[in-house]
Amino acid sequence: MLIAPGVHQLSASFVNVFVVEIPAGLLLVDTGQPSDTDKLLTLMRQAGLDSSTIRLIFLTHGDTDHIGGAARFQALSGATVLAHPADVAYIEGRAQRLPAASGLGLLLRPLFMVMSRTVMRVTPVRVDRQVKEGDTVADGWQVIYLPGHTAGQVGLYHPERRVALAGDAIRNSPRLGGPPPVFTPDMPSAYASIRKLAGLDIQVLGMGHGAALTQNVGEQLLALAANLPA
Ligand SMILES: [Zn+2]
Numbered sequence: 587m588l589i590a591p592g593v594h595q596l597s598a599s600f601v602n603v604f605v606v607e608i609p610a611g612l613l614l615v616d617t618g619q620p621s622d623t624d625k626l627l628t629l630m631r632q633a634g635l636d637s638s639t640i641r642l643i644f645l646t647h648g649d650t651d652h653i654g655g656a657a658r659f660q661a662l663s664g665a666t667v668l669a670h671p672a673d674v675a676y677i678e679g680r681a682q683r684l685p686a687a688s689g690l691g692l693l694l695r696p697l698f699m700v701m702s703r704t705v706m707r708v709t710p711v712r713v714d715r716q717v718k719e720g721d722t723v724a725d726g727w728q729v730i731y732l733p734g735h736t737a738g739q740v741g742l743y744h745p746e747r748r749v750a751l752a753g754d755a756i757r758n759s760p761r762l763g764g765p766p767p768v769f770t771p772d773m774p775s776a777y778a779s780i781r782k783l784a785g786l787d788i789q790v791l792g793m794g795h796g797a798a799l800t801q802n803v804g805e806q807l808l809a810l811a812a813n814l815p816a
Contacts, residue, residue, distance in 0.1 A: 646753025648676025673738030679710030734776025758796025
């Protein structure tokens with residue numbers, strides 16, 4: 587579905603992927619779980635989006651449910667893969683993302699290690715271009731650095747069009763809120779990233795999980811930011 591002109595949100599599972607039309611072709615923002623790729627390709631075809639014209643694959647962070655299809659999408663399009671340096675080791679398969687090293691996260695770690703070798707196994711992909719805050723990716727889309735959920739969590743923001751795609755810096759599932767603490771090693775930074783989003787002029791906000799915000803976005807972000815721990 588279109589959330590803004592030329593900005594498609596595709597959902598093959600519990601995680602969203604965004605396809606942004608740019609003059610050179612398509613910009614893919616995140617790639618879903620490994621098992622999502624066939625369905626995502628079908629959804630793209632149905633939306634009239636030719637996957638062979640993907641020029642850029644922007645990975646918001648190195649979690650399995652966002653990088654799972656990156657290798658296949660890259661292979662079928664020859665696209666350039668972009669990510670923040672702090673998450674490159676996860677994307678290239680040299681490090682494993684684990685639940686936070688405290689509380690429930692610690693208990694979940696052994697299970698997660700088994701799952702990452704089996705059902706959550708991801709084919710690594712090479713990151714061709716490392717991005718940082720303020721970089722222009724294509725056609726006025728700028729990188730916003732939103733750390734906390736991971737150290738390399740980034741989003742995209744188009745100031746003129748007032749559209750932001752925030753990855754897992756914020757979620758709308760089951761309601762608007764911050765990333766889950768069990769998978770977020772640095773909650774103070776995650777809260778600061780939500781305050782940063784609340785300070786931007788945003789009319790449409792796409793997130794990794796849950797429906798995009800398209801109404802009263804600024805008010806909703808300010809209300810959320812006002813209720814976060816200091
Ligand atoms: Zn996610």
